[in-house]
Amino acid sequence: MLIKNIYHNLVKYKFLLTELVKRDFKIKYKRSVLGVLWSILYPLLMMSVMALIFSHMFKFNMEGVNFLVYLMTGLVIFNYFSEATNNCLTAITGNFSLINKVYIPKYIFPLAKCLFAGINFLFTLIPLFLIVFVTGNEIEGTKCYLNIYYLIIPFIFLCTLMFTLGVGYFLSTLTVFVRDVIYIWGILLTILNYFTPIFYPIVILPSWLQAIIKFNPLYLYINSMREIILFSQMPTIKTMIAVFLSGFITMIIGMFIFKKKQDKFIYYA
Numbered sequence: 307m308l309i310k311n312i313y314h315n316l317v318k319y320k321f322l323l324t325e326l327v328k329r330d331f332k333i334k335y336k337r338s339v340l341g342v343l344w345s346i347l348y349p350l351l352m353m354s355v356m357a358l359i360f361s362h363m364f365k366f367n368m369e370g371v372n373f374l375v376y377l378m379t380g381l382v383i384f385n386y387f388s389e390a391t392n393n394c395l396t397a398i399t400g401n402f403s404l405i406n407k408v409y410i411p412k413y414i415f416p417l418a419k420c421l422f423a424g425i426n427f428l429f430t431l432i433p434l435f436l437i438v439f440v441t442g443n444e445i446e447g448t449k450c451y452l453n454i455y456y457l458i459i460p461f462i463f464l465c466t467l468m469f470t471l472g473v474g475y476f477l478s479t480l481t482v483f484v485r486d487v488i489y490i491w492g493i494l495l496t497i498l499n500y501f502t503p504i505f506y507p508i509v510i511l512p513s514w515l516q517a518i519i520k521f522n523p524l525y526l527y528i529n530s531m532r533e534i535i536l537f538s539q540m541p542t543i544k545t546m547i548a549v550f551l552s553g554f555i556t557m558i559i560g561m562f563i564f565k566k567k568q569d570k571f572i573y574y575a
Contacts, residue, residue: 322410322414323414323417323418323421326414326415326418326422327418327421327422327425330418330419330422331422352381370448371448371507371536372438372441372448372449372536374437374441375434375437375438376507376532376536377504377505378433378434378437378438379434379528379531379532379535379536380502380528380532381504382427382430382434383466383524383527383528383531384499384502384504384524384528385427385430386423386424386426386427386466387466387473387524388495388499389423389426390419390420390422390423390470390471390474391470391473391474391477391491391495392491392492392495393419393420393422393423393474394416394419394420394473394474394475394477394478395477395478395487395491396478396481396488397415397416397418397474398412398415398478398479398481398482398571399481399482399485402571405571405572406572412564412568412571413475413561413564413565413568415478416471416474416475416478417471419474420467420470420471420474424463424467427463438450438535439452450535450536450538451538453534453538455533455534455538455539456534458530458540458541458546459531461546461549462527462530462531462549464553465527465549465552465553465554466527466553467553468553468554468556468557469523469524469527469553469556471557471560472553472555472556472557472558472559472560472561473556473560474560475557475560475561475563475564476559476563476564477491478564479563479564479568482567482570482571482574483567483574498522498524501519501522502519502522502524502525502528503519503525503528503529504528508520508525523549523552523553523556526545526548526549526552527549529545530545530546530549
C-alpha cells in the first residue's frame with residue numbers, strides 16, 4: 307500500500323520532481339565555466355591522485371588486476387552514495403518554506419536529491435568506461451573487455467539507488483529533529499570510506515574483518531560491478547539476491563520511518 311500510494315503521487319507530481327532535479331543542477335553549476343563537465347573531470351582527477359598514491363606510494367599492486375579500473379569502480383559507486391546521502395540531509399530542512407505553504411508529498415524531496423546524484427553518477431560512467439577500455443595490458447592479464455554481463459549493471463545501480471534512498475529518507479528525517487546529524491554523518495562517511503574496499507584489496511585484511519565488511523551493502527554493489535567489469539564474470543545468484551534485498555529492505559525501512567515522522571516536520575521548521 308505504501309509503495310502504491312507513493313507511485314501514484316510520483317505520477318501526479320512528476321513535473322515538480324523534474325523541476326526539483328533541474329533546480330539542483332542550476333544551483334550546483336551556477337557561474338561554473340565548465341558546468342556539468344565537472345561530473346566527468348572530478349572523478350578523473352580524483353582517480354589520478356588516488357591511483358598515484360595507492361599504486362606507487364603504498365604499492366597496492368594486484369597481480370592480474372587493472373588497479374585503475376578496480377579503484378575507479380569503487381569510487382563511482384561510493385561517490386554516488388556519498389553525494390546523494392549528503393544532499394538528503396537537508397532535503398526537508400532546506401525546503402521548509404515550500405513545505406509550509408502548499409501541500410506537497412514530502413518524500414519527493416529526498417527522492418529528487420537521489421535522482422540528481424544519480425544523473426551525476428551516469429556522467430561518471432563516461433570516464434570509468436574510458437579507463438576500462440583504454441588501460442590495461444593483455445599480456446599481463448589486466449585488459450578488460452566488453453561482455454554480456456554488462457547488462458546486469460543497470461540492475462546493480464537500481465539496487466544501489468534503493469539502498470541510498472532508504473538511507474536518505476532516514477537521514478532527512480533525523481536531521482529535522484537533530485541538526486547535529488549533518489556533522490556526524492560526515493564523520494561516519496569517512497569511516498565507511500575506509501571500511502569499504504575501494505582503494506585496497508579485501509584479501510589484505512584479517513579473515514574476521516573481511517567477514518564483517520562483506521555485510522556492508524556498498525561492498526556488495528562495488529564487488530558485483532568489479533566481477534563484471536574486471537573479470538567478465540556474472541555475480542552468483544546468491545550475490546544478486548543479496549544485492550536486491552539489501553537495497554529493497556533498506557528503502558522500505560527508510561520510507562516507513564519517514565512516513566511515520568513526516569507529520570511532525572512542520573513543528574520543527
